[in-house]
Amino acid sequence: MTSLDTPPGWAFSWCWYFFVASVISAITAVLSLVTLVTMFSELNKKGSAHLLGLYVVVLAVQSVTAMVTFWMCRSSLKPSNK
Numbered sequence: 001m002t003s004l005d006t007p008p009g010w011a012f013s014w015c016w017y018f019f020v021a022s023v024i025s026a027i028t029a030v031l032s033l034v035t036l037v038t039m040f041s042e043l044n045k046k047g048s049a050h051l052l053g054l055y056v057v058v059l060a061v062q063s064v065t066a067m068v069t070f071w072m073c074r075s076s077l078k079p080s081n082k
Contacts, residue, residue, distance in 0.1 A: 007077050015073035022066030029059035 011077045043049040
């Protein structure tokens with residue numbers, strides 16, 4: 001039963017997937033925010049400024065969630081030096 005609870009050796013290095021996902025989400029959120037600020041009058045005419053603002057918030061939350069998942073993954077799967 002102990003072998004079922006032991007994570008595979010490659011799992012620790014795959015935690016970086018969550019870091020990359022959070023960086024991509026953060027960059028997209030910043031670019032969307034810049035778009036919202038620079039094109040607000042044009043976006044407001046078409047009624048999509050609120051949608052883009054909501055998109056920025058969702059990307060920011062997704063980025064923070066991915067960073068927390070990265071941190072939890074790295075701390076819980078850290079190889080023990082026995």
